[in-house]
Amino acid sequence: xxxxxxxxxxxxxxxxxxxxxxxxxxxxxxxxxxxxxxxxxxxxxxxxxxxxxxxxxxxxxxxxxxxxxxxxxxxxxxxxxxxxxxxxxxxxxxxxxxxxxxxxxxxxxxxxxxxxxxxxxxxxxxxxxxxxxxxxxxxxxxxxxxxxxxxxxxxxxxxxxx
Amino acid sequence: xxxxxxxxxxxxxxxxxxxxxxxxxxxxxxxxxxxxxxxxxxxxxxxxxxxxxxxxxxxxxxxxxxxxxxxxxxxxxxxxxxxxxxxxxxxxxxxxxxxxxxxxxxxxxxxxxxxxxxxxxxxxxxxxxxxxxxxxxxxxxxxxxxxxxxxxxxxxxxxxxxxxxxxxxxxxxxxxxxxxxxxxxxxxxxxxxxxxxxxxxxxxxxxxxxxxxxxxxxxxxxxxxxxxxxxxxxxxxxxxxxxxxxxxxxxxxxxxxxxxxxxxxxxxxxxxxxxxxxxxxxxxxxxxxxxxxxxxxxxxxxxxxxxxxxxxxxxxxxxxxxxxxxxxxxxxxxxxxxxxxxxxxxxxxxxxxxxxxxxxxxxxxxxxxxxxxxxxxxxxxxxxxxxxxxxxxxx
Numbered sequence: 001x002x003x004x005x006x007x008x009x010x011x012x013x014x015x016x017x018x019x020x021x022x023x024x025x026x027x028x029x030x031x032x033x034x035x036x037x038x039x040x041x042x043x044x045x046x047x048x049x050x051x052x053x054x055x056x057x058x059x060x061x062x063x064x065x066x067x068x069x070x071x072x073x074x075x076x077x078x079x080x081x082x083x084x085x086x087x088x089x090x091x092x093x094x095x096x097x098x099x100x101x102x103x104x105x106x107x108x109x110x111x112x113x114x115x116x117x118x119x120x121x122x123x124x125x126x127x128x129x130x131x132x133x134x135x136x137x138x139x140x141x142x143x144x145x146x147x148x149x150x151x152x153x154x155x156x157x158x159x160x161x162x
Numbered sequence: 163x164x165x166x167x168x169x170x171x172x173x174x175x176x177x178x179x180x181x182x183x184x185x186x187x188x189x190x191x192x193x194x195x196x197x198x199x200x201x202x203x204x205x206x207x208x209x210x211x212x213x214x215x216x217x218x219x220x221x222x223x224x225x226x227x228x229x230x231x232x233x234x235x236x237x238x239x240x241x242x243x244x245x246x247x248x249x250x251x252x253x254x255x256x257x258x259x260x261x262x263x264x265x266x267x268x269x270x271x272x273x274x275x276x277x278x279x280x281x282x283x284x285x286x287x288x289x290x291x292x293x294x295x296x297x298x299x300x301x302x303x304x305x306x307x308x309x310x311x312x313x314x315x316x317x318x319x320x321x322x323x324x325x326x327x328x329x330x331x332x333x334x335x336x337x338x339x340x341x342x343x344x345x346x347x348x349x350x351x352x353x354x355x356x357x358x359x360x361x362x363x364x365x366x367x368x369x370x371x372x373x374x375x376x377x378x379x380x381x382x383x384x385x386x387x388x389x390x391x392x393x394x395x396x397x398x399x400x401x402x403x404x405x406x407x408x409x410x411x412x413x414x415x416x417x418x419x420x421x422x423x424x425x426x427x428x429x430x431x432x433x434x435x436x437x438x439x440x441x442x443x444x445x446x447x448x449x450x451x452x453x454x455x456x457x458x459x460x461x462x463x464x465x466x467x468x469x470x471x472x473x474x475x476x477x478x479x480x481x482x483x484x485x486x487x488x489x490x491x492x493x494x495x496x497x498x499x500x501x502x503x504x505x506x507x508x509x510x511x512x513x514x515x516x517x518x519x520x521x522x523x524x525x526x527x528x529x530x531x532x533x534x535x536x537x538x539x540x541x542x543x544x545x546x547x548x549x550x551x552x553x554x555x556x557x
């Protein structure tokens with residue numbers, strides 16, 4: 001069930017597609033560009049959200065943190081982990097305009113990952129994206145994005161944002 | 163020392179610098195560990211009382227393969243019960259945490275209060291001669307608290323907790339920044355594809371080498387020391403070299419140190435066999451670890467603030483805990499990756515080698531520098547004795 005014009009929904013869906021394509025192609029610079037200058041990205045477990053805990057798996061609450069995330073993935077962690085290939089799948093569930101050009105969007109997501117060391121594919125995470133999207137600029141951008149993952153236990157360490 | 167019954171027999175090398183790789187991957191050795199260590203004369207921290215601050219708060223967990231409930235009863239006393247109905251043994255509670263006035267088994271509706279007393283069961287007088295509810299309360303392991311940390315042991319012959327912790331009470335308090343008055347901030351939970359001993363064996367040698375962020379942020383600039391004892395416990399206290407991070411980070415506020423004295427800005431306690439407490443910068447972390455078989459380990463990072471923290475300090479601790487540590491942490495993500503590689507490599511023949519800080523390959527080391535791996539040697543010697551592995555003769 002969604003609100004918003006078909007044009008707005010098209011822009012929102014294209015932003016989500018750019019976001020997951022950037023991650024699956026490991027283009028962290030492109031990932032960063034999906035966020036506004038005041039954007040934030042938070043990844044939390046559903047358990048934490050339901051308990052009211054602020055602890056997150058990733059808590060990039062300002063532009064500087066988002067930039068540092070890119071630097072860690074591309075430079076600082078390089079060579080210290082066994083890489084994996086992700087495939088993100090997202091499906092918009094609800095969308096509502098909170099104010100002119102600003103939309104609250106909720107999408108289910110799943111992330112499959114194929115490990116370079118074992119060659120096997122599994123499910124890295126499933127959950128919900130809770131996004132606030134700004135359509136007022138020349139390109140749609142996330143003001144905030146929260147990935148709430150269903151499982152309290154991660155099956156694998158996480159290098160790339162979800 | 164009761165000789166080990168594992169088959170084929172395992173001979174432990176004479177050199178203190180060598181640990182057989184096969185102990186990390188042999189199913190029979192894991193089963194022997196459950197018997198000798200997890201049901202043995204050890205104490206296991208399973209919770210901090212600040213995780214269950216209110217009457218009827220509970221948390222479930224496992225010790226080895228034994229399911230437990232930790233609960234605060236109506237008198238405020240923290241208790242640990244076996245998480246199984248005393249009737250037919252069904253698991254009583256499945257939620258990881260919560261608040262309940264009663265634990266009811268769905269099978270036949272036997273119900274227990276947080277004290278563990280059986281308070282309800284649909285049995286009429288005369289159904290079973292001499293049946294008395296007082297005889298069917300929940301049983302549990304021996305339980306003691308130290309600085310709010312809840313220790314349990316499954317072994318009635320285990321020494322007192324004070325004996326188990328001899329000389330380390332102060333270090334445990336130091337990790338918590340003075341005492342046990344903590345406030346739970348939340349958890350990171352992950353599964354390691356590695357044997358539980360690999361987690362316990364994580365050393366100080368690796369920190370500036372594996373974790374590139376340590377080097378880039380110059381976190382090894384301070385001086386520090388490690389300690390270890392014959393009970394297999396160890397830890398460190400390090401001066402923290404607080405970097406401004408401006409050359410590396412766009413947001414250096416993440417690594418600000420607001421916690422006081424930089425001389426002991428980082429400290430840890432590693433209790434045999436599995437518990438780790440670490441305070442690093444302004445994070446206070448208690449890590450509850452448990453094996454899930456020989457090839458997998460459950461790791462729960464519990465993060466805390468202090469009761470006296472104001473909102474700003476709590477927010478700072480949440481930011482640091484979330485981003486520095488855990489399975490996505492700036493200075494810990496790589497641990498899980500390398501633990502898995504150790505596990506795979508453990509299927510090759512031969513020994514793990516311990517060299518840094520060991521001056522005599524046949525004598526247990528006693529003095530340790532900040533980044534030595536030699537404190538682990540004492541833990542392995544204790545493990546060897548508990549497991550009953552006979553030592554080869556010195557050649």
